[in-house]
Amino acid sequence: MKSFAYHQPGGIPEAAKLLSSVAESKLVAGGMTLIPTLKQRLAQPEALIDLSSLADLRGISDDGATITIGAMTPHAQVAASELVRGKIPALAALASMIGDPAVRNRGTIGGSVANNDPAADYPAGTLGLGATIVTNAREIAADAFFLGLFETALEAGEIITGIRFPVPLKAGYAKFKAPASRYALVGVFVAQLPAGVRVAVTGAGAGVFRVPPMEAALSNNFDASAIAAIKIDADGLTSDIHAEADYRAHLVTVMAKRAVGAALG
């Protein structure tokens, strides 16, 4: 790991100022992706801006029809939260499946969403529920936020402060894990909302994506049988050492059915 300057701002304005004024600087939240990246020298920032002392970014609030999770809230806290388990149990379940207990104690929702790893879990929950990403500058709908491989709508100097999730009628998440990393080989989040059903897939392609044919079928009939015959085109999906694209395509339907089952269970 190359040396870097280290800043620990006491507030969001200070953090934003550092981020836009310090050359080659990067934000660090829980560090569960960034630190391994630094160790492999895939990233060599001149400075790290550590958000861990911003207590305002930690915590979960109940706004009635929505819940808001602060960007620095670790996965373990979301998984254990009575509020999340009561209102969006699928999101608590998703958080409980990320990595392992030690990773869940450090990794944060804001870090996961900002990083937009193509196999991360939270992008599926965020897009699947049609959540809103709240930053220090604006609010961004999930549909406009995830732009593909590690790319998001965040602009230079912009910091996620929280994610606002609508409370669905029903929701479920199912994932087929890569055994060592516990990342999603394929993960599918299904949510039934007053406006219709949303289906979001992670792990299968270069970034999280929705499946409109499944959404239409499930909006008509919210049952696993409604999507059993829907095949996903393997074109453009990921092939790697863990699985070929056609296998991932097959898994999308399998995991989507299981997610519907979890939502109804």
Added chain:
Amino acid sequence: MQISFTLNGRPTTMDVDPATLVAELLRERLNLTGTHIGCDTSQCGACVVHLDGLPVKSCTLLAPALDGATLVTIEGLQGAPGSNRLHPMQEAFRENHGLQCGFCTPGMVMTAVALARDKPGLTEAEVRHGLEGNICRCTGYQNIVLSVMAGADAMHAAKGE
């Protein structure tokens, strides 16, 4: 930068380069070599320590995170007060042959202690889920799971005494 923290019950202050991993700091500067580095990619769990009571992977933790915190390593686990005994979880690993080469054991024990402390009456499924971030290449996990269940019972029995 200077950091101050409590290490296994002792107040500790030191100067560190912020680009120092806690696992390196422990092993190379503090001579606490019970914390092992296995994969160094945050997957194997041999480096698990307790930061403010929570199990974390010290190979994926920067030294500045220690400032103001309480850190417990495998060396900081203790048996019954005043005794020279092993911690009940360590004793359970010994009794149940929960290790072969022993390389993963410090991380297994640290993860297991946190798991058992949080939840009495652990089921086998909960133990297996809780150990997902700790990889053993010798045992096939059977005896590790037995050890953790026995250790958890012993920890809660000791608490009830």
